[in-house]
Amino acid sequence: MKSEWVLSKDHLSYxxxxxxxxxxxxxxxxxxxxxxxxxxxxxxHEIVLECPSSLPxxxxxxxxxxxxxxxxxxxxxxxxxxxxxxxSDLRDRTRRVIFGVRSCDxxxxxxLDAFCLGKLRDPYxxxxxxxxxxxxxxxxxxxPTCFCLGLGTGPYLEEGFDIQMTDLGDRYFVQAGSPEAVRxxxxxNFFFRKPRKVDYEDQYEVxxxxxxxxxxxxxxxxxxxxxxxxxxxxxxxQEVTDRCFECGGCSYSCPVCTCxxxxxxxxxxxxxxxxxxxxxxxxxxTRMAGGVLPNEKRVQRTKRWYYHKLVHYPRTTGKFGCVGxxxxxxxxxxxxxxxxxATKIKGLALKEEVE
Amino acid sequence: xxxxxxxxxxxxNIYLPVSxxxxxxxxxxxxxxxxxxxxxxxxxxxxxxxxMVSVWGAGEVPISTASxxxxxxxxxxxxxxxxxxxxxxxxxxxxxxxxxxxxxxNGFAVGRRANGDVLLVAGGIGIAPLRPIIQMFAKDGSAxxxxxxxxxxxxxxxxxxxxxxxxxxxxxxVILTVDRANCDWRGSAGLVTDLWHRARVDFSxxxxxxxxxxxxxxxxxxxxxxxxxxxxRIITTLEAHMKCGVGKCGHCYSGPKYICTDGPVFSYKExxxxxxxx
Ligand SMILES: Cc1cc2nc3c(=O)[nH]c(=O)nc-3n(C[C@H](O)[C@H](O)[C@H](O)COP(=O)(O)OP(=O)(O)OC[C@H]3O[C@@H](n4cnc5c(N)ncnc54)[C@H](O)[C@@H]3O)c2cc1C
Ligand code: SF4
Ligand code: SF4
Ligand code: FES
Numbered sequence: 001m002k003s004e005w006v007l008s009k010d011h012l013s014y015x016x017x018x019x020x021x022x023x024x025x026x027x028x029x030x031x032x033x034x035x036x037x038x039x040x041x042x043x044x045h046e047i048v049l050e051c052p053s054s055l056p057x058x059x060x061x062x063x064x065x066x067x068x069x070x071x072x073x074x075x076x077x078x079x080x081x082x083x084x085x086x087x088s089d090l091r092d093r094t095r096r097v098i099f100g101v102r103s104c105d106x107x108x109x110x111x112l113d114a115f116c117l118g119k120l121r122d123p124y125x126x127x128x129x130x131x132x133x134x135x136x137x138x139x140x141x142x143x144p145t146c147f148c149l150g151l152g153t154g155p156y157l158e159e160g161f162d163i164q165m166t167d168l169g170d171r172y173f174v175q176a177g178s179p180e181a182v183r184x185x186x187x188x189n190f191f192f193r194k195p196r197k198v199d200y201e202d203q204y205e206v207x208x209x210x211x212x213x214x215x216x217x218x219x220x221x222x223x224x225x226x227x228x229x230x231x232x233x234x235x236x237x238q239e240v241t242d243r244c245f246e247c248g249g250c251s252y253s254c255p256v257c258t259c260x261x262x263x264x265x266x267x268x269x270x271x272x273x274x275x276x277x278x279x280x281x282x283x284x285x286t287r288m289a290g291g292v293l294p295n296e297k298r299v300q301r302t303k304r305w306y307y308h309k310l311v312h313y314p315r316t317t318g319k320f321g322c323v324g325x326x327x328x329x330x331x332x333x334x335x336x337x338x339x340x341x342a343t344k345i346k347g348l349a350l351k352e353e354v355e
Numbered sequence: 356x357x358x359x360x361x362x363x364x365x366x367x368n369i370y371l372p373v374s375x376x377x378x379x380x381x382x383x384x385x386x387x388x389x390x391x392x393x394x395x396x397x398x399x400x401x402x403x404x405x406x407m408v409s410v411w412g413a414g415e416v417p418i419s420t421a422s423x424x425x426x427x428x429x430x431x432x433x434x435x436x437x438x439x440x441x442x443x444x445x446x447x448x449x450x451x452x453x454x455x456x457x458x459x460x461n462g463f464a465v466g467r468r469a470n471g472d473v474l475l476v477a478g479g480i481g482i483a484p485l486r487p488i489i490q491m492f493a494k495d496g497s498a499x500x501x502x503x504x505x506x507x508x509x510x511x512x513x514x515x516x517x518x519x520x521x522x523x524x525x526x527x528x529v530i531l532t533v534d535r536a537n538c539d540w541r542g543s544a545g546l547v548t549d550l551w552h553r554a555r556v557d558f559s560x561x562x563x564x565x566x567x568x569x570x571x572x573x574x575x576x577x578x579x580x581x582x583x584x585x586x587x588r589i590i591t592t593l594e595a596h597m598k599c600g601v602g603k604c605g606h607c608y609s610g611p612k613y614i615c616t617d618g619p620v621f622s623y624k625e626x627x628x629x630x631x632x633x
Contacts, residue, residue: 069370070370070371072411072412087371089368091368115603116603119602120369120601120603120616121367121369122603123367123368123369123370124370258603258605259605260598260599260603260604260605261598261606262414262415262598262604264411264412264413266412271411271412273411273415275604278604278606280605280608285596286595286596286606308608311611312610312611315611
């Protein structure tokens with residue numbers, strides 16, 4: 001069975017309206033100026049599809065920057081001997097559909113699935129993930145910073161998506177990649193028609209032309225090998241680090257990064273235990289009692305970030321901890337980013353070979 | 356898992372603590388107390404494991420199990436007042452609630468001492484995770500080859516001074532040392548690493564369990580390795596900043612390992628292999 005259809009562009013907003021009856025609709029919207037953000041869609045015509053990649057990534061709908069975990073009422077700080085106490089689990093159970101997700105971000109969600117739903121399941125992520133339906137769009141026009149091509153995480157996916165749509169000009173080629181996606185399309189099959197030969201041909205052409213438009217052609221395997229073979233010394237990392245402002249922008253904008261901290265907040269209704277995004281680029285990230293800082297030097301933190309993504313991730317999962325979305329390149333004020341660092345490592349390795 | 360009110364939550368939540376009751380608090384030194392905590396449902400834990408212990412409103416911190424799990428009904432935590440959360444724990448009284456989730460971590464794989472001598476090296480509060488091992492060997496009774504080298508700041512800071520006699524009569528050779536002695540002090544003065552000659556162990560056949568400040572751990576491991584102790588039998592428990600205890604928050608990530616789930620107990624061999632100590 002091939003779960004493929006064609007949707008006329010005239011029908012898109014009707015279809016989305018239908019989907020919105022059951023779920024909160026999230027899409028890429030322009031935020032005043034140039035910024036693209038994933039937000040709840042009020043007006044369907046405000047969705048922007050011809051735009052650069054969103055910043056931040058849509059990961060916030062699965063792993064929000066601030067997420068309340070528990071509320072605790074009837075407890076004083078000293079946690080008195082007994083009395084009524086009520087702990088509520090604040091898992092978000094909102095059903096959402098996110099429209100216009102990029103392929104790289106879908107690939108990132110797959111990495112998050114493996115990490116968060118592995119041996120021990122993160123209940124907050126799990127609940128949101130179960131209730132979130134992703135509709136991704138093949139990138140016809142990659143940004144100058146994109147390099148998913150070299151990682152196989154975009155610009156289109158062979159599998160792993162819910163619904164993947166390819167813009168064919170006046171219509172979309174629609175592929176359903178999960179049983180729920182098939183059900184979703186079938187439930188409103190009056191919007192869709194079966195693809196014809198010409199639709200397949202057009203889709204293939206879009207794939208080809210998209211691939212041809214990538215300005216960055218970066219493979220992370222070379223840099224990984226170079227690191228493993230000891231060609232990348234601490235002086236290299238020091239050079240990279242010299243430009244780091246320790247702002248954490250790289251981790252926050254990265255759709256694969258998931259480090260968090262936990263905090264208790266006391267408010268009039270009770271106590272809230274919440275988690276927030278954190279970054280291994282911060283000095284205090286590894287602070288221990290007594291003020292010992294294992295990663296005191298900035299260079300150790302830079303190395304940690306890159307080693308995690310380039311060396312440890314492949315070792316434990318077989319995949320890189322990067323999907324080539326290019327956001328770190330946009331976010332970093334010091335012009336440090338995965339693509340640039342990988343290119344530099346490659347240059348380093350080449351230089352050594354020549355010498 | 357059950358919430359405090361006894362209601363079953365929909366699906367298990369690895370971050371949900373259960374409530375425990377503080378049965379007893381024993382002040383050990385100026386800033387260290389021992390908390391005996393019971394829970395409604397039975398507890399199963401092994402030496403070297405830890406719990407995420409919390410006080411609502413203050414936060415959650417990792418604390419090692421300081422007792423031997425015998426009747427499943429309680430666990431003891433030996434807590435040093437070091438900051439916000441440990442401070443809040445110290446402000447609690449007997450009968451108050453302490454919230455727990457765990458046990459987490461791999462723990463020490465302590466066998467009975469069938470093959471070779473045992474050397475325990477503790478520094479300061481580092482005695483806490485070693486106490487269940489000591490208790491286990493002391494109860495075992497048979498004479499001989501278990502030695503504890505235990506260093507503290509001063510005579511007032513020896514955390515389990517009141518138990519040393521019990522351990523000794525259980526056949527454990529307890530060697531105490533302090534950084535700064537006073538005239539009442541009958542033990543040694545100086546660092547634990549100055550006292551190797553006092554430990555009556557066959558280093559090449561012994562197993563060492565070490566816990567203390569990082570700097571102490573490093574030099575103890577280096578010395579023992581030099582004395583011919585095999586690296587895989589030099590065992591320590593590492594400290595790291597921990598926010599979750601279950602391999603998700605990323606704080607304890609070191610080299611390719613999560614100290615919370617892959618550790619906190621590692622051998623010198625692993626520490627070298629994964630460069631876990633910088
Ligand atoms: C596996 C494991 C087992 C452990 N077992 C035990 C145990 O059995 N007993 C025990 O007592 N402890 C144990 N610990 C250590 C314990 O978890 C810490 O002491 C505790 O987390 C401190 O938390 P806190 O909130 O009390 O201190 P915090 O308030 O977090 O502060 C800790 C220290 O850091 C300093 N500090 C605070 N803010 C900063 C800053 N911004 N920059 C630099 N320094 C700062 C403070 O002065 C203080 O000294 C264990 C740790 C681990 C990882
Ligand atoms: S975004 Fe750039 S400057 Fe900011 S922490 Fe990351 S590497 Fe450093
Ligand atoms: S490392 Fe940079 S390019 Fe790679 S996924 Fe993260 S933000 Fe995107
Ligand atoms: S404590 Fe959170 S990952 Fe180890």
